[in-house]
Amino acid sequence: MAAIRSATMRILHRTVLSPTYVRCIGALTREGNRLKFAGGRWCSGQSTNGSRPAGGARFLTDPKEVFDYNNWDNVVWDEEQERIAEEKVAVNSKTLVADDMQAKYEIEADYFWDEFYKQHQNRFFKDRHWLFTEFPELSGNGLTPVTPKEDAMSHGHVEGSTLETEGVCRTSAVECSSAVTSGVDSGVVRSDVTRDSVETKCQQSVEGGGECSTTRVLEVGCGVGNTVFPVLQANSDPGLFVYCCDLSATAINIVKEHADYDTSRCHAFVCDVTDDNSPVPFPPESLDVIILIFVLSAIHPDKMSHTVKRLASFLKPGGILLFRDYGRYDLAQLRFKEGRCLSENFYVRGDGTRVYFFTQDELRELFTEAGLKEEQNLIDRRLQVNRGRQLKMYRVWLQCKYRKPS
Secondary structure (H helix, E strand, O other): OHHHHHHHHHHHHHHOOOOOOEEEOOEEEEEOOEEEEEOOEEEOOOOOOOOOOOOOOOOOOOHHHHHHOOEEEOOOOOHHHHHHHHHHHHHHOOOEOOHHHHHHHHHOHHHHHHHHHHHHOOOOOOOOOOHHHHOHHHOOOOOOOOOOOOOHHHHOOOOOOOOOOOOOOOOOHHHHHHHHHHHHHOOOOOOOOOHHHHHHHHHOOOOOOOOOOOEEEEEEOOOOOOOHHHHHHHOOOOOEEEEEEEOOHHHHHHHHOOOOOOOOOEEEEEOOOOOOOOOOOOOOOOEEEEEEEOOHHHOOHHHHHHHHHHHHHHEEEEEEEEEEEEEOOOHHHHOOOOOOEEEOOEEEOOOOOEEEOEOHHHHHHHHHHOOOEEEEEEEEEEEEEEOOOOEEEEEEEEEEEEEOOO
């Protein structure tokens, strides 16, 4: 029995124990052929349901155990790994793509993403259910409205005027009453707001819907909905409305054909967020949350600053931008062959889509220059293992949260 307990404790230490997340183990007992922990509890910040904590909690302390599991969290690189990564990037960046082809990839970016989604449809990316671990702000308990003194949506001014009207508002005047009064008057119901007047106002929705919603979310670069639909499924609040846009018309059509696409809760539209002339169905300072996951890296570095500033202008004071993307020396960067580099740390894939690899300082500069305040800016290093082929793959992602000052 002592040997069983000792072996089990070693497994637990390899899989869930860390200085931050500690499982306090109670008595170990046997029920038939099964082991059972009695009196165990979670402490030091770990969730009581045993779910994976943000950033992970499986740490590699003994290199001999590297192939025991498929993933290891927060793997620290040594100087030799850094040196090898730098050398690989120096080699694959030596020859740049010709100027005429660089111009083609920029001008026809929408074409290349359309072709990508025509080929892969909704099969390439999986739904991002890890969202709620890394970004609890998107869970059912996390999505709460920002309530400034006056809500920009109440003015009805919308950037652009060419989008079709969808998802006007809930047909229930009671639901609309709650949404309108909380959005316009910070939750104080005016005595002159009647059922009929509320219903009339909700019918006069801005293009794309969402005027009467209490919480408005925008996902930029939504693809085929691998973030949008998990967010909608996790949140039953009738006051939530999700906008989602993508450069690819093909991707947006796939989103609209999804069984869970409901125009009373969601509006998908084509948009080039780098272009001020590309319309959006909401006014400035009207969004509670902007989701920017693996999309900024696809934008030309020269356009990133302006794009972030444009997006920041749509956040309400107190609203938050959630970001996750590729970090410098990620496996994907090191795998590029010579001749695929467009500029420093910016590459084109074989299908014509592009990708940039960020540093923390670059992101800090981008978001703070847009007037946002840093709440999180971290490196997420993972070691992914192919145990069958005995391969070690080092992933580097950056995760940020930036809030617009109230």
